[in-house]
Amino acid sequence: MALDNTSIPTTTGYVQPDIDVRALSAVLDGEYAEIRRLVRNNLSRHASILEEAEELGLDAFRERVREVVVDMAATGQTGMGFPASYGGGDDVGASIAAFETLAFGDLSVLVKVGVQFGLFGGAILHLGTQRHHDAHLPRLITGELMGCFAMTETGHGSNVQALGTVARYDAARQEFVITTPGDEARKDYIGNAARHAELAVVFAQLEVAGESHGVHAFVVPVRVGGEPAPGVRIEDDGRKMGLNGVDNGRIRFDDVRVPREALLNRFADVSPEGVYESSIDNPHRRFFTMLGTLVQGRVSVGGAGISVSKVALSIATRYAVRRRQFSATSDAEEQVLLDYGLHQRRLLPLIARTYALHFAQDAVRSQLHNVFSGITDDAEERRRLESRAAGLKALATWHATRVVQECREACGGAGYLAVNRFAALKADSDVFTTFEGDNHVLLQLVAKGLLTDQASAFEDLDQAGMVRFVTGLAVETLLERTSAHKLLERVRDLLPGGDEWDREAGLLDSDYQLAMVRFREEHMLAGLARRIKSGTDQKRDPGEVFSQVQDHVVALARAHVERLVTEAFVEKVRAMPEGGEKVALALLCDLFALSTIEADRAWFMEHGRLTVQRSKTISREVSDLCRKVRPLALDLVDAWDIPPEMLRAPDLLG
Numbered sequence: 001m002a003l004d005n006t007s008i009p010t011t012t013g014y015v016q017p018d019i020d021v022r023a024l025s026a027v028l029d030g031e032y033a034e035i036r037r038l039v040r041n042n043l044s045r046h047a048s049i050l051e052e053a054e055e056l057g058l059d060a061f062r063e064r065v066r067e068v069v070v071d072m073a074a075t076g077q078t079g080m081g082f083p084a085s086y087g088g089g090d091d092v093g094a095s096i097a098a099f100e101t102l103a104f105g106d107l108s109v110l111v112k113v114g115v116q117f118g119l120f121g122g123a124i125l126h127l128g129t130q131r132h133h134d135a136h137l138p139r140l141i142t143g144e145l146m147g148c149f150a151m152t153e154t155g156h157g158s159n160v161q162a163l164g165t166v167a168r169y170d171a172a173r174q175e176f177v178i179t180t181p182g183d184e185a186r187k188d189y190i191g192n193a194a195r196h197a198e199l200a201v202v203f204a205q206l207e208v209a210g211e212s213h214g215v216h217a218f219v220v221p222v223r224v225g226g227e228p229a230p231g232v233r234i235e236d237d238g239r240k241m242g243l244n245g246v247d248n249g250r251i252r253f254d255d256v257r258v259p260r261e262a263l264l265n266r267f268a269d270v271s272p273e274g275v276y277e278s279s280i281d282n283p284h285r286r287f288f289t290m291l292g293t294l295v296q297g298r299v300s301v302g303g304a305g306i307s308v309s310k311v312a313l314s315i316a317t318r319y320a321v322r323r324r325q326f327s328a329t330s331d332a333e334e335q336v337l338l339d340y341g342l343h344q345r346r347l348l349p350l351i352a353r354t355y356a357l358h359f360a361q362d363a364v365r366s367q368l369h370n371v372f373s374g375i376t377d378d379a380e381e382r383r384r385l386e387s388r389a390a391g392l393k394a395l396a397t398w399h400a401t402r403v404v405q406e407c408r409e410a411c412g413g414a415g416y417l418a419v420n421r422f423a424a425l426k427a428d429s430d431v432f433t434t435f436e437g438d439n440h441v442l443l444q445l446v447a448k449g450l451l452t453d454q455a456s457a458f459e460d461l462d463q464a465g466m467v468r469f470v471t472g473l474a475v476e477t478l479l480e481r482t483s484a485h486k487l488l489e490r491v492r493d494l495l496p497g498g499d500e501w502d503r504e505a506g507l508l509d510s511d512y513q514l515a516m517v518r519f520r521e522e523h524m525l526a527g528l529a530r531r532i533k534s535g536t537d538q539k540r541d542p543g544e545v546f547s548q549v550q551d552h553v554v555a556l557a558r559a560h561v562e563r564l565v566t567e568a569f570v571e572k573v574r575a576m577p578e579g580g581e582k583v584a585l586a587l588l589c590d591l592f593a594l595s596t597i598e599a600d601r602a603w604f605m606e607h608g609r610l611t612v613q614r615s616k617t618i619s620r621e622v623s624d625l626c627r628k629v630r631p632l633a634l635d636l637v638d639a640w641d642i643p644p645e646m647l648r649a650p651d652l653l654g
Helices: 021-045 049-055 060-071 092-102 107-127 131-143 283-294 297-319 341-372 381-409 411-417 422-433 437-453 463-473 475-481 484-494 498-504 510-539 542-549 550-575 580-598 601-606 612-638
Strands: 147-150 165-171 175-179 188-189 199-208 211-221 232-236 249-253 256-259 267-269 276-278
Touching: 021 437, 021 580, 021 612, 049 060, 049 175, 049 422, 060 131, 060 498, 092 107, 092 283, 092 297, 092 341, 107 131, 107 147, 107 211, 107 297, 107 422, 165 276, 175 199, 175 211, 175 484, 188 199, 199 267, 211 256, 211 276, 211 297, 211 550, 232 612, 276 612, 297 612, 341 381, 341 580, 341 612, 381 411, 381 422, 381 550, 411 422, 437 510, 437 550, 463 510, 510 542, 510 550, 510 580, 510 601, 542 550, 550 580, 580 601, 601 612
Parallel strands: 147 199, 165 199
Antiparallel strands: 165 175, 175 256, 188 249, 199 211, 232 249, 267 276
8 A cells, every 4th residue: 555554563363354445345335336436436527626615706606516416417326216207217225325425525516416306306206296296307307497495494493393384275266375474484594595496395384274284395486587486585594604505595485376286295185176185184194204205315414424424534544644743662753643542542433433334324225215115115114214314314413523523633733724625524514413303303203212112203392292292101011121120131141141241241242242232222211211200100291201301312312323333233244254354344343332332331330231340341442453453444444435536635645
């Protein structure tokens, strides 16, 4: 290799594996290698966008981003999830893989693609019927017809059921009248709205004959000939912390009339005479069925967060094997950064966690593909998908934020220069933790699903919903299912050592690692149920009860998702053929699992699952694993196969 790949000595007797970087890249790309190759080529072809983001004015950069998006659409990469009959690729999984890979590049391009083809196009596809598909999909897929997804309002973000925009049906004229009753109900932060959208998918409260039927979606023209449509008022949100190539805006509707056919009517319709009809009787279930069809947005954003982490870690790792600082082991030459134990501790567990999240993302992408392609078609599987997508999106985007910051610091003052890309990564990815669902709200939804065996994981989070949820919770059944006695019996079946299973098992035994994260999740679940039961037994207000246990709720959800991520990584390693790549991934898997336990060792010690001595041993093992991974670090980040042009850091990488 051109860069320094040496290491300080590791454990005696340990044999360092040889990695075939191309073979490992093939494992990571999986079945979607071809579409990922197309996206990488497109990224290289449009690499100048990284400089243009800093050089162009706001309006010029927005136009440049639109041009790049349309150009990429012409190659087919953005239309993979649409039906072939309309010019798409008939492959939902491929569309997610393409989006993940696109996140190696400029994130304004990524988000505009997500708005146009994921949100706007996805709403037309999944909420509409053939009349909407015929009218809009062919031009939408090419980028000729630009649109926006008008859900969020100034006064309501996560609480979609309480949106203020109203759509009243006028039976005499067979039209819906779309109205913004006040500033709190204006559509806000809407991508594509400020400049480019001609149509909007507008989410509004449907009223028919004076009766409200909840939130539904409508196709509404917002521009005609480049100017705001009659009755539509559009404002520019202006500059943001990042993503300034995306034209976010605010939209108000002053009694805008659209035909009856504008209702996206896959799940509900209104007859010409004004009769509301739906195949789903329960209004809550109908609402969350509609939102559930849009789950691919969360899967996409989670995958994008993982790709952002890969870019940051690739730059920081390459810099760390190039940059020398101080003389630690030789008077003749200063030592490279990655040979310092602290630097290894800063970067290598993050690489391990990024690999772990990659394989967890593979699992949720496959699940999404199977559900949306009809390969698996049952409500329980869809609920599991919604929960896993929500939880992984939260952990992956928080991970990206942490990684970018740590890598920027690890590159010193040079990392602070805009030319070295960290400024753009930091500014553009920060909002990932907020859009497609605020992470804290998403984790509450995940925890609710665990408490109710997925039966109502995605019900509303308003006060009335909390009361129904807490009062209807079968706490006794839950406590029986998660009793500590049964929990210990299950882990004793897995591992040697009887009641001392957590002291006797080897730290590098994946069954031990899985038992620890499974124990933590189920113990937290039982503890949360007990806290809720205590509150309800005291006749306290159910909404107050839930509010006071929200810290426990979020901790449980994080533990649940970390268990899923650990399982995905372990399963991947076990399925690998023997060879250097498997040995390397096994090292990373151990590093991820043990650093996860180490990070939460206070909890494990409080609950009797770690002695002080065992905790210290885990920390020593994590450090030893870092020393073993150190010689492999460059190969591990090279295997992500990020186009060299996207690692734009001339002061760091030369």
